[in-house]
Each structure stands twice: as C-alpha cells, then as structure tokens.
Amino acid sequence: MRSDADQYLDHEDYPEELNVEEFNQISPKVLEGFPRGSFPLSLFRFRKKLNCLTPLYMAGDPVTPKDMEWYVHLANKGRLFFSRNDQEIYVRCAAGDLEAALDDPNLTPEDLAGLFVREIAKRQTAFYDNTIAKELDHLAEAVDMLSVYVGVDFDNADLLVSVAHRNRDRDRQRVNAGVVALAIYVHLNRDRVIIENLSTVAMGCFLYDIGMSRVSKLMTDKSGQLSTAERRKLREHPHRGCEMLKRLGIEDEEILEACAQHHERLDGTGYPMQLKGKEIGLYGRILAVADSYCAMVTDRPHSPRRNAVDAAVELLKMSKAYDKRICKALVEYLQGIPG
Numbered sequence: 001m002r003s004d005a006d007q008y009l010d011h012e013d014y015p016e017e018l019n020v021e022e023f024n025q026i027s028p029k030v031l032e033g034f035p036r037g038s039f040p041l042s043l044f045r046f047r048k049k050l051n052c053l054t055p056l057y058m059a060g061d062p063v064t065p066k067d068m069e070w071y072v073h074l075a076n077k078g079r080l081f082f083s084r085n086d087q088e089i090y091v092r093c094a095a096g097d098l099e100a101a102l103d104d105p106n107l108t109p110e111d112l113a114g115l116f117v118r119e120i121a122k123r124q125t126a127f128y129d130n131t132i133a134k135e136l137d138h139l140a141e142a143v144d145m146l147s148v149y150v151g152v153d154f155d156n157a158d159l160l161v162s163v164a165h166r167n168r169d170r171d172r173q174r175v176n177a178g179v180v181a182l183a184i185y186v187h188l189n190r191d192r193v194i195i196e197n198l199s200t201v202a203m204g205c206f207l208y209d210i211g212m213s214r215v216s217k218l219m220t221d222k223s224g225q226l227s228t229a230e231r232r233k234l235r236e237h238p239h240r241g242c243e244m245l246k247r248l249g250i251e252d253e254e255i256l257e258a259c260a261q262h263h264e265r266l267d268g269t270g271y272p273m274q275l276k277g278k279e280i281g282l283y284g285r286i287l288a289v290a291d292s293y294c295a296m297v298t299d300r301p302h303s304p305r306r307n308a309v310d311a312a313v314e315l316l317k318m319s320k321a322y323d324k325r326i327c328k329a330l331v332e333y334l335q336g337i338p339g
C-alpha cells in the first residue's frame with residue numbers, strides 16, 4: 001500500500017499544463033513546521049476535476065487545527081501550492097523544521113544558506129541572552145542540520161560565507177565569524193573532513209565567544225581606553241566561557257579549545273594564558289583568525305569596515321601572531337567566492 005508521502009513524491013496528479021514557473025508544491029513536512037494560528041503566505045489547491053489551481057487560504061487569515069489537518073492532507077496528496085512570488089516567505093517558514101527544509105526541492109542551496117545563517121544567528125543570540133540548556137539544545141539542533149548541509153557538499157560552505165558577507169552589521173559579527181571559521185576548517189581539511197566530527201567543530205565555531213555574554217555591553221561599546229579593571233575583566237572571558245560550557249555538560253575538546261584559545265597569539269602576546277606556538281591547537285588558531293577577520297570587516301562606529309580580501313591579507317602579513325597556513329587558506333578562499 002502506498003503512503004501519503006509516496007503520493008507526494010510521485011506527483012501523480014500533477015498536471016502538465018500547470019505553470020510551474022508561478023507555483024510550487026508545498027512539502028507536507030515543511031507545512032507542519034509553519035507558524036501555528038496563521039500563515040504569512042497564501043495557499044492554492046489543485047482541483048483535479050477542473051485541472052487548475054484555485055485560491056484556498058489568504059495570508060494572515062486564522063488557521064484552526066481542523067484547517068491544518070485539511071491542508072496537511074492536501075499537501076500529502078501533492079495538491080497544495082504556493083505562489084513563487086512568496087518564495088522568500090516560504091523559505092522563512094521552512095525554518096520551523098530544518099530537517100524537512102533540507103529535503104524540500106523548493107529550496108535551492110542558496111535559499112538554505114540564507115535560512116541557516118538567519119536561523120543560527122537567531123538561536124545563537126537567544127543562547128547568549130539566556131545561557132540555559134534549552135537554548136543550547138535549540139542551537140545545537142540547527143548546527144546539526146547545518147553540518148548535514150555542509151557535509152553533503154563542501155561548496156555549501158562557500159554559499160554560507162557569501163550570504164554571511166551580505167550583512168556585516170555588528171550584531172551579525174558573531175554568526176559571521178562562526179561561518180568563516182567553519183569554512184576555513186572545511187577548506188583546510190577538504191580531503192579528510194570527518195562528517196561525524198563536523199557538527200562538534202561547528203558548535204565550537206558558534207559558541208567560542210560565549211564568555212562575552214557576561215561582559216557588559218557598556219564596556220564593549222566604550223569608545224575610550226578601558227581601565228585596568230575593565231581590561232582584566234575582558235581578558236577573563238575565554239576562561240569564563242569555558243566554565244559556562246562545562247557547567248552545561250560540554251566536554252568536547254574542539255569546542256573548549258576554540259573558546260579558551262581564540263585570543264591566544266603564536267608569539268605569546270595573546271590572552272588569557274599567553275600560550276605560544278604549538279601550545280595553541282588547530283581550533284584555537286582557526287577561531288583566532290576568524291574572530292579577528294570578522295572584527296576587521298564589520299561596520300563599527302569608530303572604524304569603517306575593511307574590504308574582505310584586504311583584511312585577510314593583512315592578517316597573513318602578521319604571521320608572528322596568526323597561523324600563516326590558516327590566513328593563506330582564508331585569502332585563497334575569499335578570492336574564490338563572490339562578494
């Protein structure tokens with residue numbers, strides 16, 4: 001016996017004369033992740049007898065549980081559509097179930113890159129604002145799906161960086177640094193990336209600066225020199241970040257190293273431990289480059305943002321402090337991607 005899902009995949013009622021340029025068939029799984037109570041896009045139903053699409057639901061109208069049942073039934077039969085003019089809204093709705101979004105043929109790899117960057121930025125901010133296990137799990141769920149997206153095609157890491165570079169506002173710096181760090185990691189290890197490990201590495205990329213969630217914004221926004229006490233507090237953030245993560249049960253070396261060492265420098269001028277050379281691990285070195293790079297290319301009140309390749313080249317010249325191989329990978333990487 002065929003399941004509803006099989007019928008969806010077969011598209012057996014899909015009329016050849018239907019203008020697929022204008023409408024897309026809705027994935028039942030993505031539909032189930034739509035916001036409850038009301039949808040931000042209109043729906044159309046394929047009428048088999050009339051062999052045409054007719055309006056079914058108007059964006060913004062209420063959706064009762066019974067309506068939802070009916071829409072899911074139609075979607076399972078492959079008879080529920082949305083206008084391609086609403087593609088952007090559909091992509092946003094797909095964030096409700098990222099696993100389903102990955103399988104949705106309506107979403108291009110670029111749509112997914114935008115979806116992941118936005119969704120991870122949202123969940124990362126929620127965790128920074130409230131460092132509890134529930135928010136961490138919510139972020140981890142999105143990072144797991146992101147790792148699948150990158151793992152099936154490493155070129156998707158390029159798309160993530162391209163999308164991240166479109167918004168260089170300060171509130172995006174955190175997620176952008178994570179995306180750049182992940183892309184560097186994939187670029188450096190292209191032939192030997194262990195897919196199972198990718199999710200843990202990615203978590204390190206999005207959690208490394210969590211200690212900053214305990215540093216007052218007044219202090220980080222301060223335009224003048226920091227006092228000695230303020231500087232000491234700021235320099236504690238890698239250590240505090242590790243403590244916070246350990247309290248939440250995180251013991252992975254990749255994550256803790258990224259958090260503890262992202263301000264260490266090869267010549268021993270970094271903090272908090274003034275580690276030198278080989279004392280700094282791969283994840284610490286990658287995050288040091290990604291964090292500094294993203295600070296340079298982000299809009300700031302007192303320093304205009306730098307051009308992406310110029311910033312990376314400048315880091316490459318600072319080979320006493322930053323790992324040359326990693327900076328070189330970043331320069332090559334940025335030269336190869338649009339934006």
Ligand SMILES: [Fe+2]
Nearest residue numbers: 209212262263
């Ligand atoms: Fe930091």
